[in-house]
Amino acid sequence: xxxxxxxxxxxxxxxxxxxxxxxxxxxxxxxxxxxxxxxxxxxxxxxxxxxxxxxxxxxxxxxxxxxxxxxxxxxxxxxxxxxxxxxxxxxxxxxxxxxxxxxxxxxxxxxxxxxxxxxxxxxxxxxxxxxxxxxxxxxxxxxxxxxxxxxxxxxxxxxxxxxxxxxxxxxxxxxxxxxxxxxxxxxxxxxxxxxxxxxxxxxxxxxxxxxxxxxxxxxxxxxxxxxxxxxxxxxxxxxxxxxxxxxxxxxxxxxxxxxxxxxxxxxxxxxxxxxxxxxxxxxxxxxxxxxxxxxxxxxxxxxxxxxxxxxxxxxxxxxxxxxxxxxxxxxxxxxxxxxxxxxxxxxxxxxxxxxxxxxxxxxxxxxxxxxxxxxxxxxxxxxxxxxxxxxxxxxxxxxxxxxxxxxxxxxxxxxxxxxxxxxxxxxxxxxxxxxxxxxxxxxxxxxxxxxxxxxxxxxxxxxxxxxxxxxxxxxxxxxxxxxxxxxxxxxxxxxxxxxxxxxxxxxxxxxxxxxxxxxxxxxxxxxxxxxxxxxxxxxxxxxxxxxxxxxxxxxxxxxxxxxxxxxxxxxxxxxxxxxxxxxxxxxxxxxxxxxxxxxxxxxxxxxxxxxxxxxxxxxxxxxxxxxxxxxxxxxxxxxxxxxxxxxxxxxxxxxxx
RNA sequence: GCGCCUGUAGCUCAGGGGAUAGAGCAACGGUUUCCUAAACCGUAGGUCACAGGUUCGAAUCCUGUCAGGCGUACCA
Numbered sequence: 001x002x003x004x005x006x007x008x009x010x011x012x013x014x015x016x017x018x019x020x021x022x023x024x025x026x027x028x029x030x031x032x033x034x035x036x037x038x039x040x041x042x043x044x045x046x047x048x049x050x051x052x053x054x055x056x057x058x059x060x061x062x063x064x065x066x067x068x069x070x071x072x073x074x075x076x077x078x079x080x081x082x083x084x085x086x087x088x089x090x091x092x093x094x095x096x097x098x099x100x101x102x103x104x105x106x107x108x109x110x111x112x113x114x115x116x117x118x119x120x121x122x123x124x125x126x127x128x129x130x131x132x133x134x135x136x137x138x139x140x141x142x143x144x145x146x147x148x149x150x151x152x153x154x155x156x157x158x159x160x161x162x163x164x165x166x167x168x169x170x171x172x173x174x175x176x177x178x179x180x181x182x183x184x185x186x187x188x189x190x191x192x193x194x195x196x197x198x199x200x201x202x203x204x205x206x207x208x209x210x211x212x213x214x215x216x217x218x219x220x221x222x223x224x225x226x227x228x229x230x231x232x233x234x235x236x237x238x239x240x241x242x243x244x245x246x247x248x249x250x251x252x253x254x255x256x257x258x259x260x261x262x263x264x265x266x267x268x269x270x271x272x273x274x275x276x277x278x279x280x281x282x283x284x285x286x287x288x289x290x291x292x293x294x295x296x297x298x299x300x301x302x303x304x305x306x307x308x309x310x311x312x313x314x315x316x317x318x319x320x321x322x323x324x325x326x327x328x329x330x331x332x333x334x335x336x337x338x339x340x341x342x343x344x345x346x347x348x349x350x351x352x353x354x355x356x357x358x359x360x361x362x363x364x365x366x367x368x369x370x371x372x373x374x375x376x377x378x379x380x381x382x383x384x385x386x387x388x389x390x391x392x393x394x395x396x397x398x399x400x401x402x403x404x405x406x407x408x409x410x411x412x413x414x415x416x417x418x419x420x421x422x423x424x425x426x427x428x429x430x431x432x433x434x435x436x437x438x439x440x441x442x443x444x445x446x447x448x449x450x451x452x453x454x455x456x457x458x459x460x461x462x463x464x465x466x467x468x469x470x471x472x473x474x475x476x477x478x479x480x481x482x483x484x485x486x487x488x489x490x491x492x493x494x495x496x497x498x499x500x501x502x503x504x505x506x507x508x509x510x511x512x513x514x515x516x517x518x519x520x521x522x523x524x525x526x527x528x529x530x531x532x533x534x535x536x537x538x539x540x541x542x543x544x545x546x547x548x549x550x551x552x553x554x555x556x557x558x559x560x561x562x563x564x565x566x567x568x569x570x571x572x573x574x575x576x577x578x579x580x581x582x583x584x585x586x587x588x589x590x591x592x593x594x595x596x597x598x599x600x601x602x603x604x605x606x607x608x609x610x611x612x613x614x615x616x617x618x619x620x621x622x623x624x625x626x627x628x629x630x631x632x633x634x635x636x637x638x639x640x641x642x643x644x645x646x647x648x649x650x651x652x653x654x655x656x657x
Numbered sequence: 658g659c660g661c662c663u664g665u666a667g668c669u670c671a672g673g674g675g676a677u678a679g680a681g682c683a684a685c686g687g688u689u690u691c692c693u694a695a696a697c698c699g700u701a702g703g704u705c706a707c708a709g710g711u712u713c714g715a716a717u718c719c720u721g722u723c724a725g726g727c728g729u730a731c732c733a
Contacts, residue, residue: 028674028675030675032676033672033675033676033678033679034677037676041675041676043674043676046675046713046714047674047712047714050712056713080676081675081676081713081714082713162733165732165733166732166733338733361730362730363731364730364731365731366730371660372660372729372730373659373660373729374729374730375730375731376730377730377731379731380731381731382731384731386730386731386732386733387733388733390733413661413662413727413728414661414727414728415728415733416660416661416727416728417660417661417728417729418728418733440661442662442726442727443726443727445726476695477695479695480693480694480695483694484693485689485693489693502695513670514669514670514671515670515671515672517662517663518662518663518670519662519663519727520669520670521669525669525682526669526670529669529681529682530695531681531695532681532682532695533670533671533680533682534681534695536695537681537695537696540693540695541696543693543695544692544693544696545692547692547693548692548693550692551692551693552692597671601671601672604680604681605680608680611696611697612698614692614693614696614697615696615697615698616697618691618692619692621692635692656693657693657695
């Protein structure tokens with residue numbers, strides 16, 4: 001049961017007739033921040049008193065008198081300016097715990113109005129190596145899908161992979177010109193990935209070369225502007241002086257940016273020039289950018305050779321991605337990539353044109369949406385479609401196939417504008433009743449703003465990152481086991497399994513525990529941390545519970561079935577119990593704004609309470625049998641809540657650490 | 658220029674109308690004859706970027722300023 005919801009509904013009943021919006025006032029019942037104010041508190045008396053012109057404390061007293069909840073709470077206390085502090089009766093806590101104990105779902109009631117969600121997440125580009133940047137969408141989307149499903153909603157997890165884009169033009173071009181046949185036959189994905197990187201570098205090189213004169217000119221102009229501004233006489237007028245200073249600062253910033261950008265570009269070009277083999281290739285393919293585009297275009301037009309190559313490349317690439325998902329424990333209901341929608345794009349554009357939503361502009365087909373300076377282009381001048389077109393076709397398909405209530409796009413916040421345009425267009429297209437949500441998250445930044453680089457300058461590959469996390473976990477597991485007073489207990493094979501769960505859990509947790517809207521700075525230590533507020537802390541609490549069961553040779557299932565009594569005499573027991581009962585509140589909060597970090601925060605708090613309890617309340621050596629049984633039941637419920645909670649985050653538990 | 662996001666302890670970040678602003682890491686001190694010390698308990702550390710406003714009440718909402726990031730029609 002959801003205690004908060006129950007309290008709110010009781011308050012709403014008591015407020016009927018007093019306030020014209022009893023539910024809104026009742027929503028001001030919250031968990032207390034500080035235990036000395038009780039377990040929950042009601043904060044409506046101040047605003048309502050103001051509105052009704054009555055002293056808040058009188059009003060609070062009147063509402064308290066009308067409340068019907070002797071079964072739930074101790075006598076409420078009116079405090080301060082009119083807060084109503086509520087302390088749950090121990091009996092009602094116990095009753096709720098007994099109920100949760102006997103329930104597979106730990107007392108979490110399924111949604112009364114289940115909805116259908118399509119969750120669009122992960123979406124890597126096939127044939128480009130996966131790197132750290134892909135992990136956030138995957139992990140956050142997976143956690144949301146799991147949580148929504150647990151709450152009783154219908155969820156379709158869809159991995160909208162990029163399997164039809166320009167990268168295939170690059171790979172096809174690379175295959176036709178630079179293929180190492182033996183390497184391809186031995187390890188196709190590695191070779192394709194090498195070709196992708198090679199062609200990408202060559203394209204980048206020529207684009208860079210072409211852009212160089214203009215970039216230099218820009219810099220010269222900016223420097224001239226700066227010189228002019230700095231030599232100008234300072235204005236005497238105060239406001240004008242301020243503006244002049246501002247312009248000067250901006251010009252300086254501009255020059256610095258351009259200088260840095262140019263230096264970076266020149267460095268990249270110099271790198272290629274320095275590698276003789278690469279420079280030769282670059283020279284041999286001066287129009288590689290154009291050629292790559294034309295390979296892509298030929299693929300899209302159904303050229304048999306390119307299509308055949310695409311069909312050949314795709315399976316090993318998909319298998320490679322699948323390997324990462326297997327290791328992460330992430331699964332999708334469907335994987336319909338961009339290619340799946342390819343033959344629908346023409347119809348989409350025609351339909352939008354026919355309805356007058358799209359129109360021709362400068363040779364392209366565009367949708368102009370209110371509030372946006374630029375249109376959303378859905379067909380280029382050259383006739384090619386864009387990913388917005390594909391996204392529109394995807395919405396159409398999803399609605400036809402699943403009639404969803406909500407579409408969630410778990411995508412980097414940099415695509416915010418794209419989704420605004422997409423959603424605006426979709427609404428005009430007739431999907432105004434569909435809830436469209438961009439569940440955006442911040443970018444993973446490098447320590448200097450240049451993301452994902454190792455010391456040697458390579459991108460941090462996802463697989464390597466997983467290996468690193470697991471290796472660190474293995475060291476910690478081993479050290480800890482070796483240091484046990486009675487000597488090591490865990491076999492090496494088991495240590496490796498534990499390290500896998502702990503390392504990958506830590507990695508996922510780093511992404512889930514922060515508010516998704518903020519960017520974060522990439523750091524191995526932070527991402528792979530296993531001390532403090534981490535998944536490891538909860539896994540450890542879980543393992544300690546199981547250790548008690550093992551040591552005491554306790555048959556938990558039998559204990560549970562026997563329906564023994566729970567006693568909450570010690571403050572640590574009570575605090576733990578209340579925490580256990582707030583699981584459903586945490587889930588509701590987490591899903592309301594699509595924020596898994598609310599669930600991690602809850603679990604951390606819960607594990608914290610358990611650790612306190614563990615220190616203060618001996619279980620196996622409890623003073624008497626009744627206390628021992630009661631504490632064992634608390635342990636059982638804690639273990640199950642942590643396991644269930646972590647599972648909803650896609651994180652595994654282990655029985656020993 | 659316009660739009661979105663961010664600014665909270667030394668560092669990384671929670672909290673996004675409610676009472677005295679929190680955690681982890683780092684620092685300092687304590688706890689192991691006792692179910693796992695990956696733990697627990699404590700100390701120290703803050704002008705919640707700045708200025709106005711709304712409110713009984715503002716870190717939280719509004720306006721402005723400053724600083725940073727991102728995006729801004731034919732890339733995804």
